[in-house]
Amino acid sequence: MIQLTPAEESYLKAIYHISDGGKRSVSTNDISFQMKTKPASVSDMLRRLGEKEVIEYRKYYGVNITEEGKKLALQTIRKHRLWEVFLVEKLRFSWDEVHEVADELEHIKSKLLIQRLDEYLGFPKFDPHGDPIPDEYGDVRSRPRLTLSELDINATGQLVAVKDSSAAFLRYLDKVGAYIGARIKVLDKVEFDGSVEILVDNKKTIFMSKDVAGNVLVMV
Amino acid sequence: MIQLTPAEESYLKAIYHISDGGKRSVSTNDISFQMKTKPASVSDMLRRLGEKEVIEYRKYYGVNITEEGKKLALQTIRKHRLWEVFLVEKLRFSWDEVHEVADELEHIKSKLLIQRLDEYLGFPKFDPHGDPIPDEYGDVRSRPRLTLSELDINATGQLVAVKDSSAAFLRYLDKVGAYIGARIKVLDKVEFDGSVEILVDNKKTIFMSKDVAGNVLVMV
DNA sequence: ATTTATTTTTCGATTAGGCTAAAAAAGTTA
DNA sequence: TAACTTTTTTAGCCTAATCGAAAAATAAAT
Incomplete structure (x- = not known):
């Protein structure tokens, strides 16, 4: 090995x-x-x-x-994302706080640790940003995803991931009231600037610029 | 710093x-x-x-x-022991499996992580081996402890720690039916070889050589 | 097709952590 | 006290990971 x-x-x-x-x-x-x-x-x-x-x-x-490289990369990604789930779900980290810590934790080398962590977290399939967690063998269960910009008016969906997961962007999303898992509905699309108006969880209306909407991934 | x-x-x-x-x-x-x-x-x-x-x-x-060195050492020890508690209580590690993994985890540098972990574990005061967990400021709440050898016949106590926490020794203890937290009672002490006969949890009688009994710490 | 600009690599250093072999200091014994 | 033994340090070398400066290769532009 x-x-x-x-x-x-x-x-x-x-x-x-x-x-x-x-x-x-x-x-x-x-x-x-x-x-x-x-x-x-x-x-x-x-x-x-x-x-x-x-x-x-x-x-x-x-x-x-290489193929071997992919397998190893996926193992690291698996560890990273499992730790992210742990930090958010168990230790109440917000999604913009997990990156650096998970970057350290992902290098801990115990196989048993990752198996047990996976089990303890209930074998999650997606991390807090909505990205899929590869299994032990590197297989990923990916969901079909669209950017928010691609949705038509009146389309509904669930916010499942972000393309740009920088802390700044994540904080911004939180601030406007969007979060991974939110149910959303497209209320309006403004032609001339590409911005969209969306309803979050059937209660809050927010506006997103074209740039932001293009970075938000939605499962329909 | x-x-x-x-x-x-x-x-x-x-x-x-x-x-x-x-x-x-x-x-x-x-x-x-x-x-x-x-x-x-x-x-x-x-x-x-x-x-x-x-x-x-x-x-x-x-x-x-130095004093500064003590403070830093205690912070590392705190992290090590908190992770040990996590591994044993949450991930079902046995006490002889935690050492190496905790030796890696103890170097993760996030302050928030340790605060939240501590909180998540319910602010434990002792690790799975019965050793005290220093607080944020390096203060330890130590319990008065005796070795099993020092106890008189008929004395009772709780097994709270081991001096030699090598994996071999911990496995041996597990094998004979002793564990941290066990209630014990000294049934007999053999003069010529220093061995002791003890009752574990009021149901199981086991023998311990002088060497072993000298490495087992008991809170009376 | 040359020249210019960009990207990438090489070279030489540095820091952290480890090793072996040899030297030096401290400790022990005759 | 002199000789021997043990402990500790020094010196030199190695690998991993970084850097800046300079050289080399590729790409772009005239």
């Missing part, structure tokens, strides 16, 4: 995400931006990840994640 | 324990044994911990932990 260091796990996870699950190849600069490290550091890390054969690395041409 | 690396935290915790809470000074070899690292590595670490002024380090003469 390939053993990765915590830093290697983090980089691999980032590559998995940026490549959209391995669909696209990823550049050094993109990784550098995501990881908040310098390109020089990324190059070095890519060499190491290439040697461990979790990515395919052609100098100057970006990287592609 | 002094920031310690995970390795520094571990060494400092070891020094705190070996010195019995700062009462004795500690030798390089003792630390080396406890940490399973070479004496050369310990010397190096002591230099660093000395520079950060969490220990007082006089070359060739062992180290003493």
